[in-house]
Amino acid sequence: MIETQVHSNPIDASRANSSDVAFTPAVKAIQTRKGSREAYAHVEENGGWRTEIDDRLAGFLAQTDSFYLATATADSQPYIQHRGGPKGFIKILDKHTSAFADYSGNRQYVTQGNLSENPKAYIFVMDYAHRRRVKLWGEARVVEDDPALTQSLMPRGYKARPEQAIVFTIAAWDTNCPQHIPQKFDAADVAAAIAARDARITELEAELAKLKKQAASAV
Template structure:
């Protein structure tokens, strides 16, 4: 299918028909001209990707049955390989292989990234493929402080992406960040208490 604008990947004729019926088509059509959706990885997006510790990968079978798989790891486990491609090491799991089966017959895929602390989410449409038996590629993708046994690589080629609004995103913080903040506060309290104790009594 030929796309005249990157947003056509998300806005199929059926989607545009719904937008027209609901009164929002003019808004999005105008945006396609004035501010078209990006089709490559910008520096800002690359920074956002590098900071993520979690990602949701959406695929579907040839018959259209959807599936969402979660993948996580230390910041940097999701790697930008060039201006159009993201990759990550697929770790040993429950051996259902639903994502692998879907991608073997339907390369259309979707990545959903969400940062709860900053209340920001990014949607990426594209095509994904599984790469087996490439130790050099897998070596590029495995994070230094990662856990689990890497079995293969999954590469995602970006078609387009969009940033969602912050509305309705609950603000949550990583447990490690909360622990670090509490430790810093406790250290500061201890420091102030020591300073008070060292002052000469009147």
């Protein structure tokens, strides 16, 4: 884990629990009406959602090559943008902060525009192979004037042009159960597995041919 200056946690002091970042009074009212509030209140009493990047989350993000970043305009119009790169392209800066290089793309700048007037952001990471998902609430900011930071976030050897950096400060994070997540595998992982299988088949066929030759010569 890369250590740098620790940023303050962006959780609103008015929130009683870390999950209040998502469980607003309106949400809690529906939970009460539908019978799930008691269970979530129990979770809150036992510490609630995690608010720091621990080794478990750091390890998960280190294997992530794709996620979705959600932002919203000042008047709450949401927008979701996909972000991707080699595994490890999300860097951990400290126990509350992650960051990644923002590559040059179609130059719409919707995410950057949203963050300029509303720093609230959300990251959704899906691991289809292991049927896992992680949700992160927090705030994000675009850093345009720190080329050293941007360059430090670039994956080595990756063919993309970094334009700036996006720094995400975590307020709370949580995981979901695997229910309804279809199991899917990355094409590169499948190709590697097939190549390993084919190499083993070739090896076994060579051994079999050698044994047949030895058996024939012994007759």
